[in-house]
Amino acid sequence: MLKSLRATLVMLHECVVMSIDNIRGNKVRSFLTLLGILIGVAAVITLISTVSGVSGSLASSFSSMGVGTLTVTVTGSDLKSGMTPEDLSRLTALDEVKGLVPNVSLNGRVSYGKTVETNVAVSGKNAFYFDMNEDLIVHGRALNFIDDDNNSYVCVISQEMVDTFFFGVNPLGETLYVSGLPFTVVGCYEEDSGGGIASIFSGSPNIMIPYTTALKINNTNEVNSFTVYLADGVDSTAAASTIEDLMDVIFDFEEDCFTVTSMASIEETMNTMLGMMSTLLAGIASIALVVGGIGIMNMMLTTVTERTTEIGLKKALGAIPWQIQAQFLIESFLLSMLGGLIGVVFGLLLSYALCRVLGTSFVLNGGAIALGVGFSAAVGIVFGWVPARKASRLNPIDALRSI
Amino acid sequence: MGGAFFRMRGIDKDYIMGGETVHILKHINLDIVEGEYLSVLGPSGSGKSTLMNIIGCLDTPTAGQYMLRGREVEELDEHELAQLRSREIGFIFQNSQLLPRLTARKNVELPLIYAGVPPRERRKRAQAMLERVGLSDRMEHLPTQLSGGQQQRVAIARALVGNPSILLADEPTGALDQKTGAQIMTLFQALNDEHRTVIMITHDMNIAKRAKRVVRIIDGEILEGGDAQDA
Numbered sequence: 149m150l151k152s153l154r155a156t157l158v159m160l161h162e163c164v165v166m167s168i169d170n171i172r173g174n175k176v177r178s179f180l181t182l183l184g185i186l187i188g189v190a191a192v193i194t195l196i197s198t199v200s201g202v203s204g205s206l207a208s209s210f211s212s213m214g215v216g217t218l219t220v221t222v223t224g225s226d227l228k229s230g231m232t233p234e235d236l237s238r239l240t241a242l243d244e245v246k247g248l249v250p251n252v253s254l255n256g257r258v259s260y261g262k263t264v265e266t267n268v269a270v271s272g273k274n275a276f277y278f279d280m281n282e283d284l285i286v287h288g289r290a291l292n293f294i295d296d297d298n299n300s301y302v303c304v305i306s307q308e309m310v311d312t313f314f315f316g317v318n319p320l321g322e323t324l325y326v327s328g329l330p331f332t333v334v335g336c337y338e339e340d341s342g343g344g345i346a347s348i349f350s351g352s353p354n355i356m357i358p359y360t361t362a363l364k365i366n367n368t369n370e371v372n373s374f375t376v377y378l379a380d381g382v383d384s385t386a387a388a389s390t391i392e393d394l395m396d397v398i399f400d401f402e403e404d405c406f407t408v409t410s411m412a413s414i415e416e417t418m419n420t421m422l423g424m425m426s427t428l429l430a431g432i433a434s435i436a437l438v439v440g441g442i443g444i445m446n447m448m449l450t451t452v453t454e455r456t457t458e459i460g461l462k463k464a465l466g467a468i469p470w471q472i473q474a475q476f477l478i479e480s481f482l483l484s485m486l487g488g489l490i491g492v493v494f495g496l497l498l499s500y501a502l503c504r505v506l507g508t509s510f511v512l513n514g515g516a517i518a519l520g521v522g523f524s525a526a527v528g529i530v531f532g533w534v535p536a537r538k539a540s541r542l543n544p545i546d547a548l549r550s551i
Numbered sequence: 552m553g554g555a556f557f558r559m560r561g562i563d564k565d566y567i568m569g570g571e572t573v574h575i576l577k578h579i580n581l582d583i584v585e586g587e588y589l590s591v592l593g594p595s596g597s598g599k600s601t602l603m604n605i606i607g608c609l610d611t612p613t614a615g616q617y618m619l620r621g622r623e624v625e626e627l628d629e630h631e632l633a634q635l636r637s638r639e640i641g642f643i644f645q646n647s648q649l650l651p652r653l654t655a656r657k658n659v660e661l662p663l664i665y666a667g668v669p670p671r672e673r674r675k676r677a678q679a680m681l682e683r684v685g686l687s688d689r690m691e692h693l694p695t696q697l698s699g700g701q702q703q704r705v706a707i708a709r710a711l712v713g714n715p716s717i718l719l720a721d722e723p724t725g726a727l728d729q730k731t732g733a734q735i736m737t738l739f740q741a742l743n744d745e746h747r748t749v750i751m752i753t754h755d756m757n758i759a760k761r762a763k764r765v766v767r768i769i770d771g772e773i774l775e776g777g778d779a780q781d782a
Binding site for chain 2: 152154155156158159162169171173191334456458461462463464467468469471545546548
């Protein structure tokens with residue numbers, strides 16, 4: 149028993165040696181064959197790593213900016229189409245609420261001297277917004293509560309606007325025309341700071357004016373979108389339901405007047421979507437692996453035909469069918485594994501490069517590597533099976549007749 | 552049953568070709584004593600190759616009894632046939648049939664690999680056998696680096712390395728020039744002198760005559776030499 153086990157091991161070792169020899173003897177063909185597996189595995193690993201990298205950095209930016217804020221969108225009822233400043237004060241008065249920032253957006257035509265820009269994103273904010281984002285303003289001053297109360301015609305503009313309108317001119321104190329109305333520039337800000345993930349959804353505004361002024365331009369006194377900053381240590385889910393209760397009162401219990409969205413729920417939705425996307429992409433990439441497997445099968449079938457004489461000879465020399473089968477199976481397994489391992493290396497390099505380009509963090513995904521290697525091993529055995537069986541069943545007489 | 556070394560009784564081999572049954576071998580009776588040197592002589596199409604396949608346990612007869620070292624060959628399955636080949640038969644083919652990517656020594660080791668012999672012993676036995684056929688200085692050469700006669704000697708070493716009962720050679724000098732062929736024949740004679748059974752299949756009368764006994768086969772029938780002689 150022990151002796152036959154040893155003999156089997158000796159034989160298998162010899163099969164591996166001969167397989168490596170055969171793979172090396174047909175370098176170009178072997179390489180072309182394993183290319184299919186290589187590309188498939190590289191694609192699977194790149195996709196999974198990149199998607200997990202993207203979702204990782206999304207999650208971290210969510211948690212950095214999303215903690216303690218709720219976004220409220222108001223569609224309103226027939227009787228009441230939005231939140232008045234008085235309604236907003238009632239929300240601010242809640243214990244759970246630290247403050248809130250109305251977001252009144254208007255798309256405007258902006259001009260300074262002869263320079264005219266259309267479709268500039270103008271956003272009405274309040275003083276509290278600038279309290280919450282202290283580092284936003286890089287020159288001049290922020291908008292303050294006096295501006296809010298007086299509907300002042302003042303604005304802060306983004307660096308991009310400074311470059312567009314005030315090349316070589318100090319913008320502070322200059323007058324910009326927004327929708328035909330004169331605004332005094334009182335400050336400048338960097339677009340990116342404080343924007344975070346929220347800018348993905350709303351787009352970062354180019355010009356910010358007091359929200360009261362923005363309401364006046366829009367000829368309304370109702371706000372349809374605002375962000376609630378929660379007091380420290382308040383659970384966002386509980387706060388959301390308190391706010392919903394109060395807003396139900398404000399909207400007289402009409403249905404579907406508003407939605408309260410916490411960043412946590414957006415994050416959850418995003419993660420589900422990314423997960424589905426990554427499964428889908430990996431599924432598509434697996435098709436490449438199957439195609440690669442067919443390539444291996446094709447090569448192995450060709451090899452069996454080419455080596456008919458060799459197989460017959462080995463049988464004449466005393467090889468039993470399973471030894472022949474083992475040799476061809478090992479050969480296709482090794483070929484596929486080689487493709488898989490090179491594919492893993494390529495996939496990792498590619499996903500590292502992609503992560504650098506996308507600016508997300510590179511996460512070494514062990515599951516993806518295991519999947520790639522496991523899949524290529526399986527492909528080698530499954531698609532090597534038929535050719536190996538064919539080889540083992542060759543009749544030695546027919547095989548030797550070609551001598 | 553008895554332990555007959557080699558006995559064929561009423562061996563028939565039929566092939567069906569295009570719906571017609573062709574009788575390749577007709578009622579072959581053949582006895583061989585251990586240590587004999589015999590040649591099977593016949594023109595092409597005489598059935599001598601089919602007879603060689605059956606002797607070499609590569610094929611089984613349609614009817615009749617073939618006993619090799621006390622075993623009924625016609626009753627064995629593919630696996631058992633392979634084992635019997637491994638132990639009892641050493642094949643030598645017309646154009647040596649060495650694996651081109653393996654060195655002479657590795658080629659000789661091949662039967663031992665399938666018999667499960669460990670590497671060190673394998674190497675030792677292959678080296679000893681290559682020395683026996685006079686190739687001690689060519690062990691690590693590839694077949695392409697060897698002359699035709701040297702290649703055939705590697706093939707003989709490979710046939711001998713498993714220490715089989717019978718050395719079965721199919722036109723062993725067919726691809727060689729006369730001088731090299733003569734060297735190979737001398738080697739066969741020497742091996743037979745060591746009391747090894749040698750069976751040689753050939754169509755060449757001059758080659759066949761080198762054996763101590765000539766079995767003539769024509770149209771699937773043995774004409775003469777079917778009875779055993781004492782070696």
